[in-house]
Amino acid sequence: xxxxxxxxxxxxxxxxxxxxxxxxxxxxxxxxxxxxxxxxxxxxxxxxxxxxxxxxxxxxxxxxxxxxxxxxxxxxxxxxxxxxxxxxxxxxxxxxxxxxxxxxxxxxxxxxxxxxxxxxxxxxxxxxxxxxxxxxxxxxxxxxxxxxxxxxxxxxxxxxxxxxxxxxxxxxxxxxxxxxxxxxxxxxxxxxxxxxxxxxxxxxxxxxxxxxxxxxxxxxxxxxxxxxxxxxxxxxxxxxxxxxxxxxxxxxxxxxxxxxxxxxxxxxxxxxxxxxxxxxxxxxxxxxxxxxxxxxxxxxxxxxxxxxxxxxxxxxxxxxxxxxxxxxxxxxxxxxxxxxxxxxxxxxxxxxxxxxxxxxxxxxxxxxxxxxxxxxxxxxxxxxxxxxxxxxxxxxxxxxxxxxxxxxxxxxxxxxxxxxxxxxxxxxxxxxxxxxxxxxxxxxxxxxxxxxxxxxxxxxxxxxxxxxxxxxxxxxxxxxxxxxxxxxxxxxxxxxxxxxxxxxxxxxxxxxxxxxxxxxxxxxxxxxxxxxxxxxxxxxxxxxxxxxxxxxxxxxxxxxxxxxxxxxxxxxxxxxxxxxxxxxxxxxxxxxxxxxxxxxxxxxxxx
Numbered sequence: 001x002x003x004x005x006x007x008x009x010x011x012x013x014x015x016x017x018x019x020x021x022x023x024x025x026x027x028x029x030x031x032x033x034x035x036x037x038x039x040x041x042x043x044x045x046x047x048x049x050x051x052x053x054x055x056x057x058x059x060x061x062x063x064x065x066x067x068x069x070x071x072x073x074x075x076x077x078x079x080x081x082x083x084x085x086x087x088x089x090x091x092x093x094x095x096x097x098x099x100x101x102x103x104x105x106x107x108x109x110x111x112x113x114x115x116x117x118x119x120x121x122x123x124x125x126x127x128x129x130x131x132x133x134x135x136x137x138x139x140x141x142x143x144x145x146x147x148x149x150x151x152x153x154x155x156x157x158x159x160x161x162x163x164x165x166x167x168x169x170x171x172x173x174x175x176x177x178x179x180x181x182x183x184x185x186x187x188x189x190x191x192x193x194x195x196x197x198x199x200x201x202x203x204x205x206x207x208x209x210x211x212x213x214x215x216x217x218x219x220x221x222x223x224x225x226x227x228x229x230x231x232x233x234x235x236x237x238x239x240x241x242x243x244x245x246x247x248x249x250x251x252x253x254x255x256x257x258x259x260x261x262x263x264x265x266x267x268x269x270x271x272x273x274x275x276x277x278x279x280x281x282x283x284x285x286x287x288x289x290x291x292x293x294x295x296x297x298x299x300x301x302x303x304x305x306x307x308x309x310x311x312x313x314x315x316x317x318x319x320x321x322x323x324x325x326x327x328x329x330x331x332x333x334x335x336x337x338x339x340x341x342x343x344x345x346x347x348x349x350x351x352x353x354x355x356x357x358x359x360x361x362x363x364x365x366x367x368x369x370x371x372x373x374x375x376x377x378x379x380x381x382x383x384x385x386x387x388x389x390x391x392x393x394x395x396x397x398x399x400x401x402x403x404x405x406x407x408x409x410x411x412x413x414x415x416x417x418x419x420x421x422x423x424x425x426x427x428x429x430x431x432x433x434x435x436x437x438x439x440x441x442x443x444x445x446x447x448x449x450x451x452x453x454x455x456x457x458x459x460x461x462x463x464x465x466x467x468x469x470x471x472x473x474x475x476x477x478x479x480x481x482x483x484x485x486x487x488x489x490x491x492x493x494x495x496x497x498x499x500x501x502x503x504x505x506x507x508x509x510x511x512x513x514x515x516x517x518x519x520x521x522x523x524x525x526x527x528x529x530x531x532x533x534x535x536x537x538x539x540x541x542x543x544x545x546x547x548x549x550x551x552x553x554x555x556x557x558x559x560x561x562x563x564x565x566x567x568x569x570x571x572x573x574x575x576x577x578x579x580x581x582x583x584x585x586x587x588x589x590x591x592x593x594x595x596x597x598x599x600x601x602x603x604x605x606x607x
Contacts, residue, residue, distance in 0.1 A: 032206045033316060033344055034275040035119070036195075036262075037336070039087070039210075040255055041080065041131055041157070041217035044285025045310050046294040047252055053292040055233055056249050060260035064279060067322045068313035069365060075397065076283060076333045078300060078307035078381040080156075081106035081133045083282040083333060084212070088114045088134075088145075090337030090356040092378060094444040097452060098134065100383050101156060102481040104470045104497065107135040107452035108145070113352040115337050116146030119208040121349040127198040128152065130191045130212040136162045136470060137454040138461040143177055147210070151176050151194045157217050158187070159483045161469040161601065165514050166483075168540050169214075169221045170533035173516075178461065180516075186223055186533075188215050188251070192258040196265050203271060206344075211262075215255050216287060220247035221533045221540055226254060237291050244536045248287030273317045276343065278336065280312040297418045303381050303395040303404055304418050314365070316343070321365060329372045330399050334358030339365075374399050376433075378440045384476050388447030396433045396440075403433040453583060457501040457607050466496045466586060467514070468601040486513075486601045487524075489546035493599050495556075495587040503581045509572040509604040510553050510588045513545075521550050521590065522568050548598045550590035555603075558584045572604075 045051055049058045050065040077083040081101045082093035089096055089112045097109040108114075116126045127149040128142040133156055135141060142150040153174050154163030164173040164180055169187040173180045183190050195211045220243050230246045237245050259279075266272040284307040289299040298304030312331070315322050335358040340346065342362040364372050379395040380388055396403040402410045402418065409423035409430050423430050441447065451472065456464050469481035471494030478490045500506075512521040519525050524545030531539045553573035555562045564573045588600035 031274070033318065034199075034203075034207050034209075034271065035124075035340060035344065036199075036209045036211060036275060036277050037115075038259070038277065038279045039084075039212045040252070040281045041212070041214050042283065042286035042300055043216055043252055043255075043281040043310075044283075044288055044293065044299065044306065045281075045296065046292040046306075047216075047249075047281075047285050047288045048311060051294055051311065053288075055230070055291060056288075057229065057253050058256045060256045060263065061279070064259065064263070064277070064313055064315065065311075066324045068277075068279075068315040068324065069321050070324075070326050071312040071314075071331045072326050072328050073330045074280070074310060074312035074332065075308045075330065075377055075379075076280070076310050077379060078283050078302055079383050080131075080217075080282050084131075084133055085112075086357075087280075087333040087336060088116070088210075089354075090115070090334050090358045091354060092334060092357045092444070094378070094380060094388070094449075095354070095357065097449040099380075099388060099449065100385070101133065102383070102469055102479075103386065103494070104451060104472055105386065106133055106155070107140050107470075109452060110139050111351075111353065113349055113354070114145045115340065116142070116208065116210065117349045117351070118146075118337070118341060118346045119344075120146050120148070122344065122346045123206065124344075125198075125202040125205060125207040126210075127195065127202075127207070128210045128212070129195045129198070131157065131214045131217075132212070133157070135452070135454075136467075137464050138458050139455055140452070141178060141461075144460070149177065149198055151181075151191070153187070153214060156469060156481065157214055158219060158221075161467045161481055161483055161486055162465070163483065165517050166528075166530075166542060168219065168530070168533050168542075170223070171530065186254065188213050188254050188258050192262055196262060199265070199271070200269075203269060212282075213255055215251040216248050218243065218286065219535060219540070220244065220251055220287065221535050222247050222250045222254070224534050226250040227534075227537065229253070234291065243287065245287050245291055247535060276314065276316045276321075276340070278312070278314045280333065280336075281310040284308060284310065295417050301381055301383065303379055303393050305402070305412070305416070307381065308379060308395070314361075319343075319365075327364060327369060329364065329369060330375065330377065330397065331361065332358060332377055335361055376436050378437065386451075386472065387449070388444070390441060390447060391437075394437065396437050398433070401429060401433060403430065403437070406434065406437075409433075451497045453497045453499045455499045455501050456506065456605050457504065457579075462606075464498075464605040466498075466603040466605065468494065468599065471496050471587075480599065480601070484543075487543065487545045489548055489598065491598060493587070493589070493597075495585045496603070497583070497585055498605075499583050500579045500581050503579065504607060505576060505578050507606045508555060508557070508575040508577060508586075509606075510555055510575070510600045511572045511602040511604070512548060512550070512590060512600060513571070514602050515604065518571065519545075520569050520571050521548070521553070521566055521573075522570075523547060548590055549592050550598065551593050552591040553600065554589040554591060554597075556585075556587045
């Protein structure tokens with residue numbers, strides 16, 4: 001009896017301990033904040049009513065602004081993909097090998113660790129909805145980089161060569177976890193729908209949502225009637241040719257409406273209190289610079305302030321981060337990951353190997369702004385170069401100074417519009433900032449970085465789809481990254497760098513048009529309009545494609561060439577080739593009756 005009593009006591013104690021630990025774990029899990037990271041595309045600091053724009057209507061952004069901590073001196077890259085790489089890794093984009101938005105230079109180094117991987121390692125459900133722009137094939141897709149769920153368009157944006165042919169932001173086809181799926185509705189509505197559905201499915205446990213819309217990025221296509229509220233008030237800014245700022249503002253207002261819908265859902269489901277909401281944009285304005293740019297010089301693509309200073313709001317009611325407070329210290333997108341690591345107590349994945357470039361805001365958010373030390377931020381804006389050119393379109397930024405393109409110096413405190421170059425009056429400051437750049441230049445490998453390679457034969461992707469927005473071009477011009485370039489038969493050539501993961505037999509389909517077009521190589525799709533989306537009050541029209549009268553198709557894999565004659569009805573030329581493991585390059589041509597070569601814009605590879 002005595003021994004049994006001791007055993008019973010021991011078992012009871014262990015059971016109580018187990019229950020206490022389980023309850024504590026459940027309690028800890030329940031208290032961990034959810035995170036929604038929202039980023040618009042090409043919306044600048046001045047494209048919000050709460051920042052003083054007298055024309056645009058953004059009531060829900062204005063409300064979020066009034067209930068958030070606002071970073072008023074917040075900086076990103078001047079272009080899309082580099083901003084996304086820096087945001088998700090907490091490192092300067094130059095360190096991640098993401099240098100550009102096209103030509104394969106937007107593919108995120110596979111050795112980098114993304115924000116989603118930190119959240120997944122820490123037990124969060126992770127979802128990405130909208131624009132990715134960091135690689136189309138394995139191992140660069142969102143589902144290869146830490147996201148459980150992914151719904152989004154092709155790499156880059158609507159109508160790029162890697163997007164589903166004919167996508168125009170209305171009733172389009174998007175990737176769901178790597179497979180094309182047809183959706184009904186406007187793009188922004190769909191991405192918010194998918195994000196809300198994901199949250200609804202996972203709201204009992206912590207979740208991380210990266211909601212990166214593709215508006216207001218071009219094409220500025222809008223629903224009929226969306227532009228009515230702006231046509232009269234923006235008439236003075238409209239131009240007879242080119243895009244319309246009316247459409248640009250209309251897409252932002254559509255985003256704003258969806259933001260209101262998301263915030264209402266969070267409130268109705270008792271999720272607002274313990275959800276961190278962060279809103280930012282990926283670069284300066286692409287359409288509103290002539291209307292209202294908050295006194296800044298430069299727009300998207302510029303290393304002047306208007307190209308990279310953007311809005312950033314953070315809200316977390318449970319920790320009183322909802323007071324409508326401004327912080328004017330110089331901060332950056334590279335700070336968001338280290339901040340979330342602190343706020344959410346995230347675990348570091350085993351694969352993480354690089355030191356973060358950013359600094360956590362956790363102390364500053366707690367009111368300890370005096371502890372924030374001055375820092376230096378470096379930017380390049382070289383969207384069409386394979387390797388960086390030293391000092392070209394460069395910025396060295398501190399709290400007080402902006403060194404632009406090596407020799408221009410501006411005191412941003414006294415001259416926020418960067419109107420007066422004071423380099424001659426401050427030679428020592430110029431030299432000091434130049435030395436900092438020289439050090440940074442060495443840290444990024446003197447501007448050199450390896451080309452990232454799509455991996456073939458991994459078994460992780462059903463089919464590798466190589467297209468002309470990701471090839472390494474022979475010449476900078478003409479550009480070949482958009483479906484309109486393909487449609488016109490623009491003549492430039494390029495190769496695709498790949499890694500063959502395992503030796504074996506592979507099938508290559510070489511095409512003039514992507515599979516979904518179902519059009520012979522020697523033909524072209526007719527002009528068409530779906531009549532459900534508008535630009536400048538006219539239905540969006542896809543023009544008649546250019547016919548390339550090819551007789552033969554040539555394919556190069558590594559150092560070997562393969563050639564095949566085609567029939568007038570052939571949609572593709574198929575090659576079965578045995579490949580050895582290792583790095584290789586792929587290139588393809590269409591050859592006409594006179595022997596002239598034309599680019600084959602698409603190659604599909606299967607094992």
